[in-house]
Amino acid sequence: MTTIKTIVIGIFAAALAAELAVVPASASTLKVTVDSIKDGGTIANKYAFCAPAAQGHTTAGSNINPSISWSKGPSGTKSYAVILYDTDSPAEQREKMNKEGVTMTADIPRKNFFHWVLADIPPSVTSIKEGADSSARVVHGKPATPSAAGLRGLNDYTKVTASNDAMKGQYYGYDGPCPPWNDDDVHHYHFTVYALSVSSLGLPKDFDGPAAMDAMKGKIVAQGEVLGLYTQNPAKGAKP
DSSP, X not given: OOOHHXXXXXXXXXXXXXXXXXXXXXXXXXXXXXXXXXXXXXXXXXXXXXXXXXXXXXXXXXXXXXXXXXXXXXXXXXXXXXXXXXXXXXSSOGGGTTOTTOOBOTTSOEEEEEEEEEEEEOTTOOEEOTTSSOSSOOTTOOOSOOOSSSEXXXXXXXXXXXXXXXXXSOOBSOOOOOOOTTBSSOEEEEEEEEEESSSOOOOOTTOBHHHHHHHHTTOEEEEEEEEEXXXXXXXXXXXX
């Protein structure tokens, strides 16, 4: 029998898919490579915003962006966009995150969390080096300075730190994984590259992931991704 809980989770899954369903059936496939991360493999701690600690639950991560490269887009490609998003960020019960004696169970509804947003990458660029967009964890966020390639958008740390005076700010470009250490879900991170039919998406300075995804609708000529997994929960295999 289908339970109400199953229906609710299905509704949230459909909402996540709808937010990201911008790739037409006619689009070609890009071959995307993220060094040190096999498709479906584990993301190294050095790429994380938060990492498991030898003593205690978590510590500040090195927050280095991994190198990413992709095959050249088809004829008509005028720019690229790079988007990294986590599909397992808790959409409810966020007050339970990182709480002693509490577990974030796998059946909690989830939402997308954008970790890296780059748009208007020139068609001559097909790679970004390790550490080129982020070489450290920056409290209050990295500024909207020119990136190694393209325009930096705001990632979702801008939203989640808004009420934390010690951390709040505008977080541009790459900031890596930081899933709750008490989460039973291993989080899925999609390193996605889009080849686009326009040289610029015409986005405002403070654009974010959803704005970039919306602007790409009808302009995607090819797409590819690498899936990485990450957890801070030692019961799920996390190691300092």
